[in-house]
Amino acid sequence: MPKLNELTLLDAQAKLKAGEITSVELTKSCLEAIEKIEPELHAFVTVFRDDAMDSAKLADKNIQSGVWTFDTHPLAGIPLALKDNFLTKGGRTTASSKVLDEFISTYDATVTEKLRLAGAVIIGKTNMDAWAHGSSTETSDYGATHNPYDNNKLAGGSSGGSAAATSSDEVVAAIGSETAGSIRQPASWCGVVGMKPTYGRVSRYGVVAMGSSLDSPGPMTKTVADSALLLSIIAGHDPKDATSSSLPVPNYLEGLNKDVKGLKIGLPKEYFMSSSQPGINDLVKQAAKKLEKLGAILVEISLLDPKFSIADYTIIQRSEVSSNLARYTGVRYGHDRSFFGDEAKRRIMLGTYALSSGYYDAYYKKGESVRELLKQDFARVFESVDLIIAPTAPVTAMAVGSTAGESMFGELADVLVEASSLAGLTGINIPVGLLSGMPVGAQLIGPHFQEQQVLNTAYAYEQSTNWKENVWPTANSQQHTGDKI
Amino acid sequence: MIDTVSRKPLAARYSLICGAEIHVELKTKSKMFCGCKNDPFHADKPNIYTCPVCLGMPGALPVPNKQAIEDCILIGLALGCKIAKVSKFDRKHYFYPDLPKGYQISQYDEPFCFGGSVDTSFGPVRITRVHMEEDTAKLHHDSVDGKRVSLIDFNRSSVPLVEIVTEPDIHSPEQAKEFLKKVRDIIRTLGVSDCDMEKGSMRLEANISLALVGNDPRVVPPLPNYKVEVKNINSFRYFANSLTTEFTRHSEILDKGETPVQETRGYRSDINSTVSQRVKEEAADYRYFPDPDIPPIVISPDWVKAIATRLPELPSSKIDSLIALGIADSAAKIIVTNSGMLEFITQVKTLNPKYVQSAAKDIVNKKVDFVSMTPTDYIKSLESKSAGKITDEAILKPMIKQILKDNPSVVADYKAGKQNALGFFVGAVMRASSGKADAGITNTLLKDLLN
Numbered sequence: 001m002p003k004l005n006e007l008t009l010l011d012a013q014a015k016l017k018a019g020e021i022t023s024v025e026l027t028k029s030c031l032e033a034i035e036k037i038e039p040e041l042h043a044f045v046t047v048f049r050d051d052a053m054d055s056a057k058l059a060d061k062n063i064q065s066g067v068w069t070f071d072t073h074p075l076a077g078i079p080l081a082l083k084d085n086f087l088t089k090g091g092r093t094t095a096s097s098k099v100l101d102e103f104i105s106t107y108d109a110t111v112t113e114k115l116r117l118a119g120a121v122i123i124g125k126t127n128m129d130a131w132a133h134g135s136s137t138e139t140s141d142y143g144a145t146h147n148p149y150d151n152n153k154l155a156g157g158s159s160g161g162s163a164a165a166t167s168s169d170e171v172v173a174a175i176g177s178e179t180a181g182s183i184r185q186p187a188s189w190c191g192v193v194g195m196k197p198t199y200g201r202v203s204r205y206g207v208v209a210m211g212s213s214l215d216s217p218g219p220m221t222k223t224v225a226d227s228a229l230l231l232s233i234i235a236g237h238d239p240k241d242a243t244s245s246s247l248p249v250p251n252y253l254e255g256l257n258k259d260v261k262g263l264k265i266g267l268p269k270e271y272f273m274s275s276s277q278p279g280i281n282d283l284v285k286q287a288a289k290k291l292e293k294l295g296a297i298l299v300e301i302s303l304l305d306p307k308f309s310i311a312d313y314t315i316i317q318r319s320e321v322s323s324n325l326a327r328y329t330g331v332r333y334g335h336d337r338s339f340f341g342d343e344a345k346r347r348i349m350l351g352t353y354a355l356s357s358g359y360y361d362a363y364y365k366k367g368e369s370v371r372e373l374l375k376q377d378f379a380r381v382f383e384s385v386d387l388i389i390a391p392t393a394p395v396t397a398m399a400v401g402s403t404a405g406e407s408m409f410g411e412l413a414d415v416l417v418e419a420s421s422l423a424g425l426t427g428i429n430i431p432v433g434l435l436s437g438m439p440v441g442a443q444l445i446g447p448h449f450q451e452q453q454v455l456n457t458a459y460a461y462e463q464s465t466n467w468k469e470n471v472w473p474t475a476n477s478q479q480h481t482g483d484k485i
Numbered sequence: 486m487i488d489t490v491s492r493k494p495l496a497a498r499y500s501l502i503c504g505a506e507i508h509v510e511l512k513t514k515s516k517m518f519c520g521c522k523n524d525p526f527h528a529d530k531p532n533i534y535t536c537p538v539c540l541g542m543p544g545a546l547p548v549p550n551k552q553a554i555e556d557c558i559l560i561g562l563a564l565g566c567k568i569a570k571v572s573k574f575d576r577k578h579y580f581y582p583d584l585p586k587g588y589q590i591s592q593y594d595e596p597f598c599f600g601g602s603v604d605t606s607f608g609p610v611r612i613t614r615v616h617m618e619e620d621t622a623k624l625h626h627d628s629v630d631g632k633r634v635s636l637i638d639f640n641r642s643s644v645p646l647v648e649i650v651t652e653p654d655i656h657s658p659e660q661a662k663e664f665l666k667k668v669r670d671i672i673r674t675l676g677v678s679d680c681d682m683e684k685g686s687m688r689l690e691a692n693i694s695l696a697l698v699g700n701d702p703r704v705v706p707p708l709p710n711y712k713v714e715v716k717n718i719n720s721f722r723y724f725a726n727s728l729t730t731e732f733t734r735h736s737e738i739l740d741k742g743e744t745p746v747q748e749t750r751g752y753r754s755d756i757n758s759t760v761s762q763r764v765k766e767e768a769a770d771y772r773y774f775p776d777p778d779i780p781p782i783v784i785s786p787d788w789v790k791a792i793a794t795r796l797p798e799l800p801s802s803k804i805d806s807l808i809a810l811g812i813a814d815s816a817a818k819i820i821v822t823n824s825g826m827l828e829f830i831t832q833v834k835t836l837n838p839k840y841v842q843s844a845a846k847d848i849v850n851k852k853v854d855f856v857s858m859t860p861t862d863y864i865k866s867l868e869s870k871s872a873g874k875i876t877d878e879a880i881l882k883p884m885i886k887q888i889l890k891d892n893p894s895v896v897a898d899y900k901a902g903k904q905n906a907l908g909f910f911v912g913a914v915m916r917a918s919s920g921k922a923d924a925g926i927t928n929t930l931l932k933d934l935l936n
Binding site for chain 1: 537538541542543544545546547548549576578580582585586587588770771772773774777778779780
């Protein structure tokens with residue numbers, strides 16, 4: 001029998017429901033794993049040990065007394081981690097920047113609130129690139145998160161802490177946020193399922209803003225079904241977020257099915273780059289073939305070269321960053337602007353320049369036009385295919401220290417996810433194999449608000465492979481428990 | 486002093502060019518971008534009407550207040566503006582401790598309302614734009630435990646603020662006063678703001694420069710290449726004063742062949758003058774860009790139509806209808822500023838229209854206390870006064886005709902525009918009737934016959 005912290009979300013839910021385990025046992029098991037693995041992994045910025053245990057006790061009480069059922073509280077007693085840019089009332093939120101080192105959240109993010117209302121135990125806040133600026137967690141002012149598969153490698157980012165914590169079974173599941181790649185890329189590097197919902201599907205309220213026109217919170221889980229459950233809980237219209245969609249939220253878990261017969265899946269030839277690490281393209285194509293065997297129809301398609309999205313994304317995101325960070329003046333939050341790290345400073349300068357009078361038209365405005373072209377490009381493709389499959393990242397997890405002197409590291413690592421992020425589309429990373437022992441991920445990209453289709457296809461793939469045995473190390477293998485790191 | 490070249494008095498060489506910026510705080514129930522109570526002036530304590538949004542906390546997001554947008558559009562409609570079909574909010578960046586996000590949410594290139602106009606007796610003042618933004622928090626410079634400190638009260642942070650910007654069409658202090666009063670009266674009539682300048686729910690700024698007048702006074706001189714912004718103006722009189730004092734100051738500089746410095750000045754009522762606050766090296770760079778937190782706002786013709794149904798009769802139109810009742814222009818202007826007076830006149834009109842003119846005169850001259858006296862009682866008192874009076878036109882008409890015939894030179898005076906000639910004839914009729922002729926009817930008949 002696996003250790004409790006190794007359970008998937010659905011398994012943990014089933015065992016809690018059946019009374020086989022308690023939330024206190026489950027939470028303790030996670031806290032013990034954290035205790036053991038953290039010194040090497042460093043997936044967390046803050047662990048709410050006492051609060052988590054209190055929440056677990058409360059959950060047990062409410063489950064036992066029948067006040068909470070798993071219909072009213074589907075996450076009752078289940079320990080989850082949140083990326084450190086989600087505000088958690090009464091708890092510290094730093095966004096991995098020393099500027100916010102002493103900032104105690106004054107309110108709950110909408111996502112946090114929804115998780116609490118569903119009965120979840122918030123076990124802690126995971127490490128990230130400072131302000132979510134990066135794809136490695138190396139820009140974190142609290143140090144980088146290492147990869148559970150190889151301690152000398154990076155977890156990716158910016159939601160690297162959430163990816164590593166989930167992958168190493170420190171938690172049952174976690175929440176990340178993606179501006180362009182920040183869920184999918186670390187999920188790919190750490191071998192977990194990372195769901196990036198359509199922009200506007202999940203509320204941004206209470207998430208420390210990075211690129212406001214792009215930020216999309218989403219689940220990072222061990223399985224696709226876990227992702228479906230978590231997404232059903234955190235998605236939905238939020239009167240506090242004017243950009244959140246009022247489209248009704250389906251029950252993604254109930255809607256989950258593995259029927260992909262007749263589904264048209266496009267393989268964009270520009271995304272299978274010759275410059276990618278050898279082996280990645282093949283693994284993703286194998287995964288596509290697997291879906292074909294299950295009844296999907298593969299279609300070669302052509303999209304705008306992803307390299308165009310790098311420049312476009314850089315301008316739009318840096319501009320928004322320079323504005324969003326303007327509030328950290330030193331008047332409040334304890335620490336002044338000298339506490340900004342180099343990456344934040346670079347981004348503020350670039351964004352400030354791009355928005356300056358006389359440059360706005362040449363940069364930001366043009367950037368918005370290019371973004372429109374990217375949207376149209378995807379819209380055109382989605383007239384002939386239902387989904388797109390492509391590698392998530394051009395390389396597997398890179399060595400610790402790789403980002404030194406590479407100010408465009410993040411953009412290059414995220415080359416294959418930036419266009420779909422700019423277009424506001426939904427996408428998911430699923431593990432499709434290992435290269436030299438490191439996970440490789442494929443991404444499935446769907447049209448706006450087609451999360452169900454994306455999840456279904458990922459589910460079909462996941463269920464058809466002997467996922468745990470063959471694709472990634474099993475949950476109780478040495479490598480995965482962190483014994484090796 | 487006379488200019489030896491043009492032989493004109495010096496002051497007349499320059500024409501005053503002034504545009505106004507008027508900020509008005511809306512009195513919506515909640516703030517512009519959050520649900521906090523919008524009542525900064527009646528708050529018992531600082532920082533009680535606050536939340537993560539108006540405090541600019543990390544992660545907080547603005548959601549625009551629909552009522553405030555409608556009120557802004559209503560003001561635009563009342564000022565004769567066109568309404569944008571699509572509009573948006575922009576971020577305006579600058580650093581100040583009263584601005585918690587490091588930017589103010591405002592509107593840059595797509596304001597809700599644009600291209601309006603307000604008539605004054607000196608000519609129209611065009612309205613460039615009417616847009617929506619949020620107010621800042623309020624700084625209090627104080628001392629705590631003997632230490633000088635600056636405290637921030639966020640009760641006002643993110644209160645809805647409408648900015649009205651005019652073209653440089655104001656050319657005299659008198660015109661400025663008339664225009665500003667008119668705008669205030671319009672907004673008060675709409676019921677969307679108190680426009681209280683003492684409290685600061687209406688704030689004024691003037692952009693002033695002088696242009697050299699050419700030989701043809703009908704030709705509008707080109708805009709000067711400088712402009713001085715005057716802030717801290719909290720009354721219409723001070724606004725007019727600032728124009729007068731700036732006119733003199735600029736004239737003196739221009740007379741020396743120099744150009745006044747482009748700068749921001751503050752008006753100080755204690756010295757009735759302006760003092761330099763900040764010299765702008767060049768235009769501030771606010772790095773405007775569309776606020777990604779707020780989707781663009783589509784304003785359908787139906788929505789505008791629905792908002793327009795809230796348009797009450799505006800002061801100018803009320804004045805016109807009072808004048809049409811025969812009330813003097815000056816009295817009409819006073820009456821529309823006071824809802825009690827207006828109500829009194831309206832009731833008198835309903836009860837008996839022939840007493841409207843005397844009612845107007847009497848309340849404006851404070852001969853009648855319109856608060857304590859009912860219109861019915863007022864009419865009764867007039868009727869009892871006129872009892873025993875000669876009201877029969879058949880008697881009065883021949884009497885008046887005879888008097889006119891006997892005084893052809895006074896008739897000529899009257900026709901030449903001498904208004905006191907009318908008084909002469911009224912007196913003559915009174916004498917001829919031993920004081921029994923009804924004054925009102927006599928007046929009307931005299932005017933008829935003279936014209």
